Amino acid sequence: VEFTDEEGQRVAIEEWDRTELDGSTISVRAFETRQPTPSASSRAPPQTPPRAREADPSEAGTRGAARAAEDPERKVDPEDGKVYTFEELRGRAKGEGFSDQEVLDYWRYDCEPVKHPARTVESSSISNGADGVAPAQRAEVGPGLALALGAAGEPEKRVDPEDGKAYTYEELHRRARGEGFTDQEILDYWRDECTLVERPAPAA
Numbered sequence: 323v324e325f326t327d328e329e330g331q332r333v334a335i336e337e338w339d340r341t342e343l344d345g346s347t348i349s350v351r352a353f354e355t356r357q358p359t360p361s362a363s364s365r366a367p368p369q370t371p372p373r374a375r376e377a378d379p380s381e382a383g384t385r386g387a388a389r390a391a392e393d394p395e396r397k398v399d400p401e402d403g404k405v406y407t408f409e410e411l412r413g414r415a416k417g418e419g420f421s422d423q424e425v426l427d428y429w430r431y432d433c434e435p436v437k438h439p440a441r442t443v444e445s446s447s448i449s450n451g452a453d454g455v456a457p458a459q460r461a462e463v464g465p466g467l468a469l470a471l472g473a474a475g476e477p478e479k480r481v482d483p484e485d486g487k488a489y490t491y492e493e494l495h496r497r498a499r500g501e502g503f504t505d506q507e508i509l510d511y512w513r514d515e516c517t518l519v520e521r522p523a524p525a526a
């Protein structure tokens with residue numbers, strides 16, 4: 323016999339102990355206490371656990387996409403080899419009918435983080451002005467400028483392996499900073515990836 327509370331159990335023991343059941347005297351010592359089982363009509367619809375609700379692709383995709391959109395990180399889309407922020411990639415993919423979750427998964431698992439700042443530098447956007455670096459510009463390009471000057475204090479040029487063209491450090495730095503790269507990232511790329519352009523020997 324099941325009861326919903328201890329009070330009901332106590333009353334039942336008092337009423338049923340030493341009573342007759344099918345011609346025999348029974349002794350009642352304890353009853354099992356259990357919550358009432360609701361009828362089918364009174365049952366509430368099952369509640370989805372919070373984690374399962376979060377796993378809903380449309381909701382999770384929207385929240386994940388919102389977090390990714392706040393991240394200024396840039397990645398390379400393996401489909402076209404171009405560099406995008408998440409927001410740029412999402413705008414392009416949404417136009418092709420992809421959901422937020424699909425775009426987020428593609429961003430996380432297929433796109434590669436940008437390793438070198440100059441990979442996003444378009445040569446057409448770099449000024450082909452004079453090679454001289456004004457004092458005001460020296461402050462803008464950070465500590466790497468000293469390493470980018472030759473013995474005579476003239477800016478050296480290096481070839482960007484991405485497009486095969488030569489740039490001064492200041493030109494590369496200005497463009498890459500506009501893309502959101504740090505001074506250290508730009509300097510590392512300049513020093514480790516770009517090839518020094520040899521200057522012709524002065525005429526005797």
